Amino acid sequence: MGHWIINHGLTYFIQVVWMAINIFLFVWFFFIYELGDQYFYTRHILGTALAWARAPAAVLNFNCMLILLPVCRNLLSLLRGSFMCCGRTMRKQLDNNLSFHKMVAYMIGLMTAVHTIAHLFNMEWFYNSRQGKYDELSTTLSNLGDDDDETYLNPFRSLSDTPSYIVFTTIAGITGVIITLCLILIITSSMEVIRRSYFEVFWYTHHLFIVFFAGLVIHGAGRIVRSQQNIDSPYNLTYCKDDLDDWGEKPECPIPQFAGGFPQTWMWVIGPMVIYLCERLLRFIRYMQNVEYRKIVIRPSKVLELQLVKNGFKMDVGQYVFLNCPEISPLEWHPFTMTSAPEEDFFSVHIRSAGDWTQKLISMVEQLPEGAQGPKMGVDGPFGTASEDVFDYEVSMLVGAGIGVTPFASILKSIWYKFKESNPKLRTRKIYFYWLCRETSAFEWFADLLQVLEREMEERGMGDFLTYKLYLTGWDQSHANHVMVHFDQDTDVVTGLKQKTHYGRPNWEKEFEQVRNENPTAVVGTFLCGPAALADVLAKKCVKYSDVDPRKTKFYFNKENF
Template sequence: MQQNIQGGINQSSSPTPQFLLASATCLNFNCMLILLPVSRNLISFIRGTNICCRGALRRQLDKNLTFHKIVAYGIAVNAIIHIVAHLVNVERYHISQSKEAGGLRNKLSGIGKTANESYLNPIRNYEVNPTTQILTTIAGVTGVIITVAFILIMTSSTEIIRRSFYEVFWYTHHLFMVFFIGLVIHGMGSRVAQSLEHAQLPCGGDTCIAWSCVAAVYFYWTCRDASAFEWFADLLFLLETQMAEKGKTHFLSYHIFLTGWDESQATHIALHDDEKMDVITGLRQKTFYGRPNWDTEFRQIAENHPSNSIGVFFCGPKALSKILQKRCNLYSSADPRGVQFHYNKESF
């Protein structure tokens, strides 16, 4: 829930939250590693065990300082990514409080204005300075402290400083205590959105569909061989029965296209065309033969849902993926209040 809500404020098309979380994870891992190669007692203990009694493994312990430096460089790179992502995020949070941000981002940013309600957007007002506003948060203050401490540690670790002013190198390295204390407190400043459950809609039972905003599902499956549908036919039949029992026959609409049929199958299909159940799948909805006309399908769905947001989820070959993505852009209305197709591709 936290990622979904933050994605709404930061515009879900932006990769900034992903960079922010990925760099934070790498920072946590590298900060855990960086002290291990300079722990003399640990190195001595490993030398005395049978784990690396001889050979190449023992020689690797002599490169502990090299490993320490490599990890420090990794922290520096991820810290830069993390800081830049935070700066971009702050700007997006600030813009979300403006009238031009759009309805969804304005509503999400407005959460927390009533008493005893936690907020999602740390920038509470568009007129405030976002930099000073962030510095009033725990994450902002500790972020500045650990960044300054790390810069002092890194700059004093250069070879020139170590050789000419070793005392500077020695004392600034003791800032690692400030760095790690600030790092722990920095993580405590993260915001986790509370999961809310509507008391009048218990999960499960006949009300499970009411949990989502999905109005209808259009399922398209294209395959060459009829045998590929056999394992899935039972599941579709079960869904078909459940929707009929709940009076939601129009909620699920599936379209199965068979592209590899032959003349004998065509004859068999023609003889049983008047039957209520499909001869291939045994379902109420009949199987189509050939490839779907995507222009017709998208146009029909757009006419059925003229002012809705429609998610298109695809798994399959790249060539078809490009076709569907172009159709999503083509049939999406230029008016934000009109129909909008949002393309999503999944790979297995």
């Protein structure tokens, strides 16, 4: 339990605080509109639906303030650098940025639904009151504003007005429709199945957030909900509501004066909007900077390696960049973890064919004449990830699945460069590396790096520093027979490495048990770049195999998120 708190405690604490603020705002504003005297007459027409419309609006303001911040990548990288002195637990929270972004989005979706449904009821009740279908007070209130010296409460100013007419002709109505449609499209296109299979649909639809925020800022200017302005003494609310004939005749019963509230949404969202605008401006500046190709290599398994050079570009291990190729799409930016080490004078990415964009890029490069420069490439980054913290741990477990090996290529290369120095300054004394692949060809482009590392470690008497295990998770019978025939060879038949390839999936119980036994007092960082299902397994194993005794082995789980 103690280590669960260490691993996940701060994350859940932040979520609890966020939820508590949401609940407080909802309850606080609900009772303002449900009990406030200034809304007495408004409530008489609308009932509790008034509070059910306005309380979610307050929660929406708060969450719309938050929604942009987790996707300001440069801001997060700046914070990550600022938190270097604050311990790994604080920095880990920044790796949950997309999870928090989704959580806030779900709250916005829920509150929008409540807000919209309540206002639909409000429109119906405003309409019925104007038509005289309720009591005398409702009808009188709805007729206010017909004379020159009066202010109105009911937005239906004519008996011929219909709810549909009001919704599509008022500022609040039309912007509300636009906001809701944008939100529906954004949320539905963000579903996993669409994002994975039709990324372009997700990408373009997500940019409706610009229309969403524009509509959001304007929405409150409609001032559709109005409150009584002359509620102060000598106004006698209890007496006036029952004696309509005395309105305007007695000093304690002046004709009620109504006005819409000052729009406040822009005050909540203006700060994050400015920050995001600066973020996009910085991305544009980076996009305009020249990027040159040092080398272009088509690796086995349709993996494209790009070695790029850009003035002033500095990276750290495990970081990622966003790439844009205007010849394919001027708007699409895709994240790729860098496979180069900080010690190199270029930065590289390995790109697997995994969708329309990557397939088009690989096809363009394949058609280039020998020695030619590739298509114009925009580079935004680098950005920090959990893998930056690898060297902060005494012992690290690196787990890559398929192309998810890329951040660890950067880390292992950097280790190789560090050991080329006579006295490498490394806090890390042991690394366990696990790579899971479905087919043998996926190993090919990375095996050469492991061969160099294997040889280098042995020459320096550091063979125990790096323990790596490769797992082939999919194979056929003919391949299994071929492996059996060559089993006695010194090197592996698949990779050419001395470490033989394992078949099937790792027994994580056994692996964690081994790491704990070999490092009885260590703090172990477990890093994954791979699927969510594997993340759940490893996170649970980190909790299970961490000892409650602070002097014994502790496992900390970290996952790459894009």
